[in-house]
Amino acid sequence: MTTQTLHRRLVIGGAALTATALALTGCGRSADSGESGPKATTSVGSEPATGNLTVWAMGTEGENLPKLTKEFEQANPGVKVTVTPIPWDAAHNKFTTAITAQSVPDAAMVGTTWMGEFADLGALDPTPSGIDTAGFFPGALDTTKVGGTSYGVPWYVETRVVFYRKDLAAKAGITTPPTDWDGLKAMAKAMQEKAGAKYGINLQPGGTGSWQTVMPFAWSAGAKITSDDDKQFTFDTPEMQEGLKYYQSFFTEKLAGTDLPPNQTEAQFVSGQVPMFISGPWMAGSIAKLGGDKIKPNIGVFQLPKNKTATSFVGGSNFVVFKNSKNKDSAWKLVKWLSDAKTQASWFKLSTDLPAVKAAWDDPSIANDPLLPVFGKQLDDAKAPPAIVNWEQVATAFDTEVEKMAKSGQSPADTAKAIQTKASSIGTGS
Amino acid sequence: MRRWWIYLIAVLGLIAVAAPFVWMLLGSFKTDGELLRVPPTWLPEAPTNGNYSELFGKANFPRYFFNSTLVALVVTAGNLTFCSMLGYALAKLNFKGRTPLFVLVMGTLMVPGMVTFVPLFVLVTNAGLANSYPGLILPFLVSPFGVFLMRQFFAGLPDDLMDAARVDGTSELGIFGRIMLPLTRPALATLGILTFLGSWNNFLWPLVIAQTEDKYTLPVALALYSTGQNAQHYGLLMAGAVVVVVPVLVIFLAFQRHVTKGIAITGIK
Numbered sequence: 255m256t257t258q259t260l261h262r263r264l265v266i267g268g269a270a271l272t273a274t275a276l277a278l279t280g281c282g283r284s285a286d287s288g289e290s291g292p293k294a295t296t297s298v299g300s301e302p303a304t305g306n307l308t309v310w311a312m313g314t315e316g317e318n319l320p321k322l323t324k325e326f327e328q329a330n331p332g333v334k335v336t337v338t339p340i341p342w343d344a345a346h347n348k349f350t351t352a353i354t355a356q357s358v359p360d361a362a363m364v365g366t367t368w369m370g371e372f373a374d375l376g377a378l379d380p381t382p383s384g385i386d387t388a389g390f391f392p393g394a395l396d397t398t399k400v401g402g403t404s405y406g407v408p409w410y411v412e413t414r415v416v417f418y419r420k421d422l423a424a425k426a427g428i429t430t431p432p433t434d435w436d437g438l439k440a441m442a443k444a445m446q447e448k449a450g451a452k453y454g455i456n457l458q459p460g461g462t463g464s465w466q467t468v469m470p471f472a473w474s475a476g477a478k479i480t481s482d483d484d485k486q487f488t489f490d491t492p493e494m495q496e497g498l499k500y501y502q503s504f505f506t507e508k509l510a511g512t513d514l515p516p517n518q519t520e521a522q523f524v525s526g527q528v529p530m531f532i533s534g535p536w537m538a539g540s541i542a543k544l545g546g547d548k549i550k551p552n553i554g555v556f557q558l559p560k561n562k563t564a565t566s567f568v569g570g571s572n573f574v575v576f577k578n579s580k581n582k583d584s585a586w587k588l589v590k591w592l593s594d595a596k597t598q599a600s601w602f603k604l605s606t607d608l609p610a611v612k613a614a615w616d617d618p619s620i621a622n623d624p625l626l627p628v629f630g631k632q633l634d635d636a637k638a639p640p641a642i643v644n645w646e647q648v649a650t651a652f653d654t655e656v657e658k659m660a661k662s663g664q665s666p667a668d669t670a671k672a673i674q675t676k677a678s679s680i681g682t683g684s
Numbered sequence: 685m686r687r688w689w690i691y692l693i694a695v696l697g698l699i700a701v702a703a704p705f706v707w708m709l710l711g712s713f714k715t716d717g718e719l720l721r722v723p724p725t726w727l728p729e730a731p732t733n734g735n736y737s738e739l740f741g742k743a744n745f746p747r748y749f750f751n752s753t754l755v756a757l758v759v760t761a762g763n764l765t766f767c768s769m770l771g772y773a774l775a776k777l778n779f780k781g782r783t784p785l786f787v788l789v790m791g792t793l794m795v796p797g798m799v800t801f802v803p804l805f806v807l808v809t810n811a812g813l814a815n816s817y818p819g820l821i822l823p824f825l826v827s828p829f830g831v832f833l834m835r836q837f838f839a840g841l842p843d844d845l846m847d848a849a850r851v852d853g854t855s856e857l858g859i860f861g862r863i864m865l866p867l868t869r870p871a872l873a874t875l876g877i878l879t880f881l882g883s884w885n886n887f888l889w890p891l892v893i894a895q896t897e898d899k900y901t902l903p904v905a906l907a908l909y910s911t912g913q914n915a916q917h918y919g920l921l922m923a924g925a926v927v928v929v930v931p932v933l934v935i936f937l938a939f940q941r942h943v944t945k946g947i948a949i950t951g952i953k
Contacts, residue, residue: 348892
């Protein structure tokens with residue numbers, strides 16, 4: 255049959271073509287995309303910004319930013335800022351594609367965990383002198399540093415603290431929030447025994463993003479993710495094990511559950527089923543949305559309890575300038591203006607994003623808030639993982655091992671060892 | 685009713701297919717608080733049109749709708765025109781290198797889109813088409829799958845029809861346009877629906893190629909407004925999904941008659 259021979263030839267020919275196309279596109283990626291670009295800016299001039307600036311920002315930040323940049327345009331009549339909002343879901347894809355094709359914006363908001371990758375691709379412009387970095391929270395400023403060089407500035411921050419139900423805590427006989435590890439555990443136990451809670455505290459039993467809750471305990475016990483030069487992982491240490499052991503003890507003592515439906519933290523908090531959890535500032539809004547006005551006065555927060563330190567996780571977003579921008583000087587002026595304490599305070603009012611500049615926290619809109627000052631204090635002792643290229647992969651391995659520890663009782667020592675082995679085989683990527 | 689179980693299976697299947705859709709429709713009238721509640725509610729306790737008014741309140745919403753419609757319509761028209769022409773040539777015209785050309789088309793069908801994504805983006809950007817309607821449309825104007833589909837359908841039509849037309853003195857273009865093409869209506873309807881759906885739902889390409897908001901299509905805008913870094917606006921997402929689905933339903937209802945007819949015709953052969 256002729257059709258059969260044709261079919262066979264088709265398959266063979268198609269396969270050969272596929273292989274060729276794969277090989278061709280495989281070598282299409284140029285690793286040194288940014289290096290041939292213009293030279294780095296060394297300082298920020300004082301004359302007004304001019305020309306056109308395109309800026310990318312994610313989600314609601316991208317929606318609200320134009321309201322703020324209008325003020326920048328008024329102060330610098332010669333400049334026009336175009337903000338493109340990008341969905342969070344796919345922002346990483348959009349950035350990496352744009353960097354590969356060298357069609358980047360002038361400046362952009364960038365997630366803190368992407369810094370290592372983008373800097374490694376040679377896409378980012380190092381921070382010039384003339385931008386005052388002393389005013390930022392130190393943990394947030396660290397997220398802009400890749401291999402000793404600083405790229406961009408922290409724009410807004412978030413950190414994790416302990417949320418608790420004030421009314422239930424009173425029932426459990428807790429009048430002042432605990433400050434050390436034993437105190438936190440005692441409080442969780444009291445919530446369970448005296449306030450009718452199913453579990454004392456909501457802790458994520460592993461899975462995506464659980465490292466953000468586990469690492470603060472490890473950091474507080476003195477652990478570090480990498481050696482000082484960011485070349486070696488240091489997960490298998492007594493300090494790390496201590497942090498893991500403390501985290502696991504909540505599950506073994508049944509103070510935290512592995513059998514709760516996921517993503518119901520707010521609902522369980524409102525119902526009183528699980529009246530404590532560790533999370534970021536956005537949760538206050540989510541809880542109020544779910545529980546209505548009557549829950550609001552019962553939301554309380556306190557800083558993470560202390561071991562050696564009381565270190566939390568710092569997240570948020572940075573603002574960077576791209577090396578291939580044709581209007582870098584003005585782009586840096588925009589960045590400088592965005593990190594001004596006054597601009598940061600008006601941004602908080604527009605977006606409720608917490609300012610990365612300490613001075614902005616004196617603004618009455620933040621200082622008089624019932625919850626926010628606690629976050630401000632926590633930010634003085636908050637860390638982010640080092641900006642290494644492969645962090646996302648390492649984090650996934652970490653989350654998997656934590657899940658084994660929380661759910662099937664893998665010992666903290668074995669967990670630390672397994673994370674170290676996996677992380678080492680992934681490598682820091684630098 | 686000896687075959688009651690067939691109906692049972694059909695009803696179960698219908699429930700499985702329709703339930704998420706009904707959930708989406710009902711959910712679009714709920715507040716986020718109610719959507720996330722455990723145990724969940726089916727009917728909205730306090731129906732609200734807040735999600736819809738928020739959605740249509742976004743200044744650029746008509747613009748996204750226009751962009752999506754324009755891109756989907758042009759892409760569909762392009763596919764119907766070019767795929768049928770190419771398919772016809774590959775099936776019915778004798779020329780040198782016809783088979784290798786067909787193999788080439790099939791070859792591109794076998795390369796996954798993700799592999800060619802970045803090269804395609806670089807190509808379009810270098811051509812100066814980033815952030816433009818041609819940039820959104822051109823790469824999808826003709827698809828190897830469409831060519832394949834049309835070629836197979838043309839190949840099944842008898843050559844006698846063409847010969848008869850030639851004897852009667854019809855031009856080659858006339859044979860294609862007036863004799864053969866009308867016979868492929870079922871295939872065209874299928875291709876039309878698939879292409880329109882593909883273009884309408886396309887997310888990654890418009891996201892990457894559109895550099896300013898005024899070139900965003902509906903799926904991109906929907907993702908933009910409903911997902912945050914730490915929280916999802918589910919109500920808005922549901923309302924948006926309902927609005928996005930409606931045109932697709934209309935298109936399907938318009939073409940559906942032809943598709944079923946197409947299945948009937950192929951059945952006779």
